[in-house]
Amino acid sequence: MNLHGTGLGDQGLPIQQMAHVAPGMWLRARDTLHGICDMAEEEGVTFTLENLNLREHPGCPFNSTVDVLSLVAAVDRPQLRINLDLYHTQIGEGDVIRHAKACQPWIGEVQVADNPGRCEPGTGEMNWPMIARALADMGNDGPVGMEAFAKDKPEDALEAFRAAFTL
């Protein structure tokens, strides 16, 4: 199950979008995530916290890869992992392989789409052979999901995705 920074207000209530995150909000977000982990532990499930980019999600708190890593590492529980969305990392921060390496101990899922266009790998500027190799080399053998539009036929998009992550 996937979470975004907007859901990390007091008791999990939505946070209004804003330009600046106040220090107290970090503490509330951490407490909310602990509460979510308690529920997840009872249910035997794992949540992921996903990074988003501010261009498409203006004012989203705890949006960046760095913010998500900070929160997940601070909570430090097996019920909470990172959903590392490399499309959002590329737009928000760039340097996707370095960010992936930093997140690796905490990654529960990797999501991909190329940029610009948010279509399947191979339709944009991102170097998927290098990214796929780097993920494998850093020991990432977890799920990789494509969250993308098909540039043309959906079956071609799926094939491009499969090919990009078959080493």
Ligand SMILES: O=C(O)C(=O)CO
């Ligand atoms: O809304 C988005 O852009 C997402 O990536 C949701 O997971």
